Amino acid sequence: MQFQQLQYFVAVAETRHFTRAAETVHVAQPSLSQQIKALERELGADLFRRARGNITLTDAGEALLPLARRILADADTARHEVQEVAQLRSGRVRLGATPSLCTGLLPDVLRAFHDRYPGVRLLVEESGSHDLVRELARGALDLALVVLPLPSPSPALTTVELLREDLVVVSSPDAPFPGRGRRAVRIADLEGERLVMFRHGYDLRELTVAACRAEGFEPEFAVEGGEMDAVLGFVRAGLGVAVVPRMVAARSGHGLRVTPLARPGLHRTIALAHRSDVAPPRAARELQRMLLER
Numbered sequence: 001m002q003f004q005q006l007q008y009f010v011a012v013a014e015t016r017h018f019t020r021a022a023e024t025v026h027v028a029q030p031s032l033s034q035q036i037k038a039l040e041r042e043l044g045a046d047l048f049r050r051a052r053g054n055i056t057l058t059d060a061g062e063a064l065l066p067l068a069r070r071i072l073a074d075a076d077t078a079r080h081e082v083q084e085v086a087q088l089r090s091g092r093v094r095l096g097a098t099p100s101l102c103t104g105l106l107p108d109v110l111r112a113f114h115d116r117y118p119g120v121r122l123l124v125e126e127s128g129s130h131d132l133v134r135e136l137a138r139g140a141l142d143l144a145l146v147v148l149p150l151p152s153p154s155p156a157l158t159t160v161e162l163l164r165e166d167l168v169v170v171s172s173p174d175a176p177f178p179g180r181g182r183r184a185v186r187i188a189d190l191e192g193e194r195l196v197m198f199r200h201g202y203d204l205r206e207l208t209v210a211a212c213r214a215e216g217f218e219p220e221f222a223v224e225g226g227e228m229d230a231v232l233g234f235v236r237a238g239l240g241v242a243v244v245p246r247m248v249a250a251r252s253g254h255g256l257r258v259t260p261l262a263r264p265g266l267h268r269t270i271a272l273a274h275r276s277d278v279a280p281p282r283a284a285r286e287l288q289r290m291l292l293e294r
Contacts, residue, residue, distance in 0.1 A: 003075065005039040006068040008032045009047060013065050016055045066138070073139025080281055091283035092121040096132040096144035098203060099228040101270065104247030105145070105163075109294055113287050120283045128201045133157065136275055142284035145291075147203040148269040159271040162291060166246045167207070167266040169259045172238040177259070184262035188215045194222035194240035196231050203268065208243045211266055232256065 011021035022029040045060035132144040179189035198205040212219040222240035
């Protein structure tokens with residue numbers, strides 16, 4: 001089995017077309033087809049069902065595809081690791097983080113990292129913990145900042161707890177005080193409040209809705225479906241209140257009233273995750289160190 005054959009196989013699997021796959025990997029279509037056939041002979045199984053205008057994976061192809069993608073991702077990581085020069089003058093870090101962490105935690109850390117290693121490219125993917133775990137597992141990210149517990153715990157990932165953060169209630173200064181003006185809002189006080197709610201799959205959405213249901217009521221949404229910046233903008237406009245991380249509220253406090261949650265309150269645990277079977281590249285390990293020492 002040759003590395004190049006796996007590249008060709010993944011290209012055909014993703015395009016479902018031999019000619020387009022050949023264009024993707026910059027090789028003549030007959031050469032690509034010959035290499036796929038050679039791979040099938042070596043494995044002793046057909047990888048594709050070939051019909052005019054319809055290329056589909058066989059069961060063997062379905063089994064090979066995630067393994068081939070991981071091999072290619074690992075090889076790409078190895079290539080960048082070897083290409084890094086001394087003292088981190090070059091390289092890259094592929095970092096995933098939830099939108100709230102991109103707003104609250106990362107700006108200062110990434111600025112410090114960039115000041116120290118200006119030659120290292122920072123590639124940031126903003127998504128929910130569930131998507132980030134999947135991207136880590138398939139080798140598309142070096143590190144990810146995720147919210148614990150993970151939506152689908154994976155023994156292939158190593159997680160290190162980074163911080164435990166309080167959540168607070170934000171509202172428009174022009175709107176009535178949430179919780180009937182109390183200095184600290186109880187979760188039960190959110191009953192009857194119109195909430196500005198994040199989209200499905202957002203960790204903060206699941207945490208807030210679960211806390212309201214634990215108090216015996218279903219939260220009422222004024223608007224839902226936004227990312228962090230949109231939610232804060234809707235709150236500033238007076239559409240409702242939202243439950244957000246304290247760090248986000250502190251960085252985005254202009255035009256927002258911030259009210260703490262009464263004890264025991266709500267908290268979330270942030271962890272730094274990476275694949276257990278592959279060491280992060282050198283530049284990623286340095287960013288990991290800076291995050292853990294922050």
